[in-house]
Amino acid sequence: MSTYITANQLAERLHYHPRYINQALKDKVLFEGKHYIRPFGGRRVLYIWEAIEEEMMRYSEEETSTAIPMSNGGVCYG
Numbered sequence: 001m002s003t004y005i006t007a008n009q010l011a012e013r014l015h016y017h018p019r020y021i022n023q024a025l026k027d028k029v030l031f032e033g034k035h036y037i038r039p040f041g042g043r044r045v046l047y048i049w050e051a052i053e054e055e056m057m058r059y060s061e062e063e064t065s066t067a068i069p070m071s072n073g074g075v076c077y078g
Contacts, residue, residue, distance in 0.1 A: 004037070004046040013049070021047075029055075 007018040014021070021030075026045070030036055035055065036047045067075035 002051075003049040004039075005049050006046065010047045010049070010052070 005013075007021050010016075011018040011021055016025075022045070026036065030047070030052065032038065034048075035051045036045050038045055067077060070076055
C-alpha cells in the first residue's frame with residue numbers, strides 16, 4: 001500500500017520548502033510514475049512517500065560506499 005502526500009506534507013517530512021520540491025526536485029530527482037502521480041490526469045500532484053524514502057536511502061548508501069571524505073567537507077569519488 002502506498003502513502004500519497006501533497007507537496008506541503010512532503011515538505012514537512014523533508015524539512016524543505018514546498019516550492020523547492022515543486023521547482024527543483026520534481027522532474028529532476030523525483031519522476032512522474034515512480035515518485036509522484038497526477039490522479040485522474042489533473043494538475044494536482046501527489047507524491048509517493050515510500051518511493052521517495054527508498055530513493056533517499058539508496059542514494060545515501062551509494063554515497064557512503066564509494067565516497068572518500070575530504071578535509072574541506074566535500075567528497076572524492078576515487
